[in-house]
Amino acid sequence: MIDILRLTIKEALAGLRKQEFSAEELTLASLKQIEKYDKKLKAFITVCKNEALDKAREADKIIAKERNIFDRKPLFAIPYSAKDVFCTKGVKSTGSSQILKGFMPQYNATVIDRLDQAGAILIGKTNCDPFGFGSSTENSGFQTSRNPWNSKKVPGGSSGGSAAAVASGMGLFSIAEDTGGSIRQPASFCSVSGLKVSYGRVSRYGVMAYASSLDTIGPIGKSVYDLVLVLSIIAGKDEMDASSLQEIDNKYKEALSPKRADFKKKVGIPKEYLGEGIDPQIKQAVLQAGKVFEKMGCRLSMVSLPNTKYAIAAYYLIAMSEVSANLARYDGIRFGRGREYFEPEVKRRIMLGTYALSSGYFDEYYKKALKVRTLLKKDFDNVFSRVDLLIAPVSPTLPFDIGEKTNDPLAMWLADAYTVTINPAGVPSLALPCGFSKDNLPLGMQIIGQQKSEKLLFEAGTKFQTETNWHTKHPDLENL
């Protein structure tokens, strides 16, 4: 019997190697979770049941012939989901927007191709805010996903379907996209681990563009270990994405077996992230996590990112401006439907971006935001000349009620206060579970490093998850 709710990729690979279960049984177990619980959770927009089962049966035949296939294909027979913003050949890809209802891409995103080549099996496409525009999945043109820890609450967003799916055992990992927190905040709301990579670390080819200078692709999984396994496959130069980075430090797996037992790093907590408006339970959990880092051998100090208060305004001006340009492609000619099918939040963001770029306002808004971006990046450069890592909360608030913020777009944007600051600087950030509220709602923290420091983040995260067991807690799906 497979305990799919708890099973990690690491354990699944071991089980498949030892033939404790078959690839078909593993994929079937994931699909059964969807059948049992997704009517309530609404994490998936499309489920590829038959295709996934066919692939799994095929995988079993290969395993019978080639026992060591896992050395050649490191994610062989591992079921996963992808946020619906990824183009998947022959599988509907809507971006969770009505404008792309029924859209069937003619090609795969590079990330999907790489996972395919590594043997992973796509079981379905997950719900999100349309094109990633939101923090709760409530802006989706199809459905609102629910938090597996409390179905009255949002799962976070925009990749809420992905996080809810991983937390519920519907696939062992999900591939998602983070422009201003869209991986970290839902991972935090659903008590799973998620990685926002350095800008350019993973190819964006075939991913519906939100804001091209901020978009990053990364995994959501049940442990840091699992994220390492997935990033090892998807990272790296892709000639189809001119902004993708040459891999210079890609031995991520070394982070899983560190040479030294202690972890003598300088760790900073930015004071601006613990200030006004933060839920005291989250603050407490992050300070407690700081103590864990001290126990690991780190030296802890309070630091400052002085321009944080300007980050939300600058982020939204830059992001919306890029949105207005990127979404001009939806003209209903080559694919998709007419622009009247855009959801209200999509129209709102296009309107704001068009305004910020329009004659007379360009200098006052867009250009000014780009200058503030320079200051935000300098803040991180300065702080990383003094410390190796930062730890901070992911969200100032606990998972909120469905409907609580839907009538106030600005309040919804402010929920991203601690995540949008990271993307303009292009630095990586690893979101991890770090506790539960008194009402048993997940609390999350992020470990932020300088550009291209994923390996160090993985080392810190693995050590943290050795010292703590928050990531091994799972929701009670029987009482949703």
Place this chain on the structure above:
Amino acid sequence: MKKNNILPREEVLHIAKLACLDLSEKEVKDFQLQLGEILAFMDVLKELKLNDVKATSQVSGLEYITRADKIKNSLSADEAKSQAKKTYKSFFQVRAVLE
């Protein structure tokens, strides 16, 4: 410019035209309020003195990335057309743009 954080109606209509969006009467009213409120929030940036600060448009550190000019396989015309509503022979069909 905005008064009491309400964006003038004609400005909303002008932006909608630039963005190729047909807005309903309700959407126009909603956006007057919502965009007005959001833009007022953006005014926080006015506190900063930015004359000597350079703009940053991207952070990858990469410049002038090109790929080899080699012919590779691409989608067939039929595949490329497969998601279009209106096609004619091997073309996408669009409305006339010239009278």
